[in-house]
Amino acid sequence: MGRIVYCNGVFTPEEDARISIFDRGFLFGDAIYEVTAVLAGRLIDNDLHLDRLERSLAALSIPMPVSRAELEQIQAELMARNELAEGIIYLQVSRGEADRDFLYPEGLKPNFVAFTQAKKLADTPAQRNGISVDLTEDLRWARRDIKTAMLLGQVLAKRQARTDGYDDVWMVQDGLVTEGSSSTAFIITADNRVVTRPNSRSTLPGCTRHAVLRLCQTHGLRLDERAFSPAEAQAAVEAFVTSASSFVTPVVRIGDVAIGDGRPGPLTRRLQSYYIEAALGSVPALPG
Known part of the structure; x- marks a missing residue:
């Protein structure tokens, strides 16, 4: 069957x-x-x-x-x-x-x-090794905070990024990163601050994002909710994305620039572990 x-x-x-x-x-x-x-x-x-x-x-x-x-x-x-x-x-x-x-x-x-x-969600090659993301103009409608089925903009952007040799893509509007094509974009600065754009009509309020922000507070990590430019992202020491189907996935290249040493960074690794531990430790299994 x-x-x-x-x-x-x-x-x-x-x-x-x-x-x-x-x-x-x-x-x-x-x-x-x-x-x-x-x-x-x-x-x-x-x-x-x-x-x-x-x-x-x-x-x-x-x-x-x-x-x-x-x-x-x-x-x-x-x-x-x-x-x-x-x-x-x-x-x-x-x-x-x-x-x-x-x-x-x-x-x-x-x-x-x-x-x-x-599908396999945990301990995937992308989570172990990191992904590359391209940068593209954000041409989607203005109410991205509503999770509608109108996804053609994301489909086209993902397809072009894959054709150009990237794993995914980050959207850019008015000189600032909005979000990934199906994920929330994060960077980590040289002084170990976790940075992600605040919720607004320009981005989807990510559920995994929410969980990660809560983990930052729980574990005493410094967090800035603010927008950042592609140049700041490329100068970051670490970067990652979050989504329901990818959890916390390192980003090791943005455009043609390697992030840090081109490998997943230590703080991203900690957040990956915190997320899996919290998910499996606090959510009861449904009767099956």
Whole structure:
């Protein structure tokens, strides 16, 4: 039997799941999504992800498709049915379906789908060895704080970076780094200050970012929430990115400049360890 997915109230084999061609997520990208990591059979930072899902839906005036408790039950059921020990759970809520029109009718019923993806998240080659990131102009829409399914800008930027020999890309607007194409950008200065841009409409409020900032406070690390330029990033002694599916991943090259000695730095290594320890030590495993 293949993967079991959730589609509008029904758990079903993936090949049997159906969404209308008139779904506004399909026609307009009028949809919100979330990704929660699963490690050792545990949902990681799930409360933060569900908080953000609710905020994003509210920002677009899309109602929650089910209660939060029901949503958590759906996640647990997907993990159990697919025997997911490590990977992600993807959630997507669209405004619903109606004949194509920019002005949607009131009272649409949201479409809600969810599925698992089994994949290795911890101790990956990228986390062990670090990644290279290119720099590109940020051409996305202004409300990046809402986690919508409109990801074409990121798709094109990632594709071009890979074509040019990089692992990923950082976006730049008005001479300052906004964020990675699907991650939060961090640098570490020569005096061991952890620096990342503050939350605003220009960036997605990353859940893993939030967890890492909390770890900085817990372990007494010096933290600056401020914007930084590509030049400052290239002059940093260390750099890294955070996301739900990559945790804390070192960045060893930005553009054509090696960061530090071109290898993951010691403070990034500490944050990697702190994050995994906190995730596995504080999050109870769901019944399976």
